[in-house]
Amino acid sequence: MRIDWFHLRKTFDSYDASRRSFRSPCLGLLDFSASIRAGVTVILGPKGAGKTTLLRLTAMVSVPDDGRIIYQWGEQKSYVWSKGNATAGSSFLTELKGKISYVPVHCRWETDMTVEKAFLYEAQLKRVMNPRRKSAEIVAKWGLAGFRRSFVSELSGGAFKRFLLAHSLLVDPSIWILDEPTEGLDELGKKLLWRELRSNPQGRITMIATEKDMELAEAADDLILMEAGACRRIGKKKYLAASVPEGTVAAWYQAMQAFANLRHFR
Numbered sequence: 330m331r332i333d334w335f336h337l338r339k340t341f342d343s344y345d346a347s348r349r350s351f352r353s354p355c356l357g358l359l360d361f362s363a364s365i366r367a368g369v370t371v372i373l374g375p376k377g378a379g380k381t382t383l384l385r386l387t388a389m390v391s392v393p394d395d396g397r398i399i400y401q402w403g404e405q406k407s408y409v410w411s412k413g414n415a416t417a418g419s420s421f422l423t424e425l426k427g428k429i430s431y432v433p434v435h436c437r438w439e440t441d442m443t444v445e446k447a448f449l450y451e452a453q454l455k456r457v458m459n460p461r462r463k464s465a466e467i468v469a470k471w472g473l474a475g476f477r478r479s480f481v482s483e484l485s486g487g488a489f490k491r492f493l494l495a496h497s498l499l500v501d502p503s504i505w506i507l508d509e510p511t512e513g514l515d516e517l518g519k520k521l522l523w524r525e526l527r528s529n530p531q532g533r534i535t536m537i538a539t540e541k542d543m544e545l546a547e548a549a550d551d552l553i554l555m556e557a558g559a560c561r562r563i564g565k566k567k568y569l570a571a572s573v574p575e576g577t578v579a580a581w582y583q584a585m586q587a588f589a590n591l592r593h594f595r
């Protein structure tokens with residue numbers, strides 16, 4: 330399984346309310362090209378580098394202005410996500426979306442369902458095999474058994490984030506996309522997330538964007554460094570981290586940022 334991003338471009342209109350007119354478009358991604366394979370890929374970059382934009386495009390929540398994303402399953406099967414495909418629409422899009430789970434950094438659930446009901450509902454909707462058993466397994470695995478009868482809307486921030494992560498795994502996604510997953514997550518959630526990443530199922534692509542959680546970034550097999558909407562570096566974590574004396578992602582990232590600052594001063 331692999332994902333190839335080809336020359337992706339995404340811009341956003343920004344409205345200036347005081348002048349009642351549109352400013353020049355804001356850049357999300359500019360000619361972003363890269364490839365990743367199964368495993369855990371952590372995407373690093375400063376604020377505004379385009380990490381969320383990349384995740385949203387890959388999760389098919391948003392449509393590229395230009396370029397395309399190819400999702401390749403083995404030798405046989407591939408899907409393309411592009412502006413042309415999104416407007417044409419087709420049954421393949423539904424099939425592809427069913428393989429992807431995306432957890433945004435912030436979100437709200439306006440629902441009157443309990444935790445238990447929310448899992449079961451999703452499992453039945455997505456035609457998960459043995460929905461009751463699977464829901465119960467995930468609830469137990471993510472330490473949510475004590476909240477089974479609580480309303481989702483009443484969960485505290487940390488438990489809600491844990492619920493979102495657990496809920497996104499119900500369908501055993503082939504592509505699991507997480508935007509700043511440790512933001513607002515409680516300590517138990519962080520431990521469980523780490524365990525999940527360590528045992529990333531064979532063939533699953535897990536993509537995580539983070540601006541500053543370097544502890545989480547250590548869970549990566551591969552790293553992507555983004556800058557100004559483009560891919561500045563991509564490679565195996567073990568080789569990139571080994572290029573600095575400390576041998577850690579944090580030190581490598583710091584060195585890359587220092588280097589970027591130097592370039593800007595020239």
Ligand SMILES: Nc1ncnc2c1ncn2[C@@H]1O[C@H](COP(=O)(O)OP(=O)(O)OP(=O)(O)O)[C@@H](O)[C@H]1O
Nearest residue numbers: 341355356357375376377378379380381382383540
């Ligand atoms: N919906 C939007 N409308 C206008 N501009 C946007 C929108 N979404 C993103 N942008 C702009 O696109 C650029 C990239 O944003 P993006 O959120 O992808 O970056 P990021 O690396 O995830 O940073 P952050 O950690 O701040 O979210 C930024 O300049 C941002 O202001």
